[in-house]
Amino acid sequence: MIQRDVPTDGLTQRVLEAGPDDGPLVLLIHGFPELGVSWRAQVAALAQAGFRAVAPDMRGYGGTGGPEETEAHTILHLVDDMVDLVRALGRETCVVVGHDWGAPVAWHCALIRPDMFTAVAGLSVPFQPRRPKGPPTPAMAAISKRAGLGDLYISRFQAPDAHAAFDVDPATALRKMFHAYDGATPDARQSTGFLAPGVDLLRSIADDAALPPWLSPEHFQEYVDAFTKTGFKGPVDWYRCLDRNWELTAWLQDRRITVPSLFIVGERDPVRHYAGAQEAGLPDWLTDLRGRHVLSGAGHWLQQERADEVNALLLGFLSEIGAAD
Template identity: 45%
Template sequence: MTEIAHRFVESTSGLRMHVAEAGSGPLVLLLHGFPECWYSWRHQLVALAEAGYHAVAPDQRGYARTGGPADPAQYTMHHLVGDVVGLIDALGEEQAVVAGHDWGAPVAWAAAQFRPERVRGVIGMSVPHRPRSSRPPVQAMREAFGDGFYMVYFQQPGVPEAEFDQDRSAMFRRMAATEPGEPSGLPVVPDGGGFLDASREPKELPDWLTEEDIATYVREYETAGFTGPLNWYRNLDRNWELTAAWHRAPVTPPALFIAGDRDPVVVGGARRAVDRLADFVPNLRDTVWLAGCGHWTQQERPGEVNEAVIGFLRGL
């Protein structure tokens, strides 16, 4: 069976990045989301390697074995895209296909938008590309959903990470095992409570997740913790300011979008962003909906995701 190897790579952005990799051939970067790490791509690393590709899943800035700077201002989208381009450089390539899930998807879309000459193709999972909004996002979310909306709650320095550190195993269990398509949709923190109060401890894990998977995530977060990952959310308004030059700029490389039809990120009114994706991603090759699938796309449905990704890669 194909082995997954681990090493540290000095990105030309200046960040020393931990990567998991397998195979050889054209480069495919796999960018994880929150609260994840390279491990969320364990099924794709092997499948892509066996299909003839060099699959590389980094721990992104602030996460797991990579870690990151203490200054929250060093977690902007410019930094994150710089890490991606710097990793392509460090791996000795001119171009890569960049795939991202959850928070990794906006980074993948932005890399394709900012530096299209370095991105041979882009794959977004769960989070579609959204054009820059007309006003700063945090206040807009506060007005629409209240102070308890999880992205607003995450703006508080030290508060959510202190909550998550109390029981990391419970945190990963609750995040990953939330039933897809629940009426509550995206998390809203109850008055006087914490983020985890917006979910419940599962009676049993879903069939795609094991206790060993949970233990692996806990181990991977043991050193770096949650402050770096949460700093991504704390730059939402700063990203809005810094991306003014790309307002309504298209994402031009060939693109694929994959999502579960029970993912709260894209159900209800949010589905419009997917329906209009080709307006801003003119070379969108396909949109793949996974029936009955929730948010953790590539972990919940590895076989279908691998088939869609490899089909897209072979068509480039």
């Protein structure tokens, strides 16, 4: 397993990779606040099974970095990066897997370029079709207000300085995030994603938040070092582009994902508080859905919390669709 830099169109992408050069390509896309190394267990398992597994640090993250402009982090930029990476790796097709924010990127890869991304798996975040009635952030705010839940953290992330609280102390910010969304964390200490007036996301999480059982100090330090160097602006810019994404994707309205697909979510994933409603409608939008799996007791960080189960499901999916042929 190696890390290296891969020059692509306008961006040099840091990737973690393993497996035979001629093995079928599987691309693994991380979310917030993670890195390509979040997929280390999957890269190893896929490589052992004969696949070429590649997990990039995404635009705005880690060894890849990227532009400073907020508007350079739209869903189209992120899909473009993955298209460019596949081409730079000398391939024409691959299977794409995404977790958290990486799941919407993976879903859109399959939605926009099914000729290249011939199968897709999403972890934690279901496919969410473009809403026809207007951009998402005003709708989020209206729903939260009607329900009396407070602000969804995604609404707070729209502020130009929303990343500043994370940049003050990256180690504390990361420790709190990993703790509050983990399956081993008791219900009362998990984040619901909704915030009371005057309380930001990090202050809503207990100061004595501990690292999850799966996260060793050495692995945690990889995240701390990366985010201390690059900061959180680029990752939070992904959220700030949500309404811009809606503006840019009218041409995708009502389009369905037709390639073979798979969805995996943790039973206790806090993201289900605000994205879980989309799970029931997946068969309407994924026309070749091969499986929906809810991992009992698991939280948000699925591929690390439950590496063996996720590996087995991914390898089973790849076998079922004949990806190794």
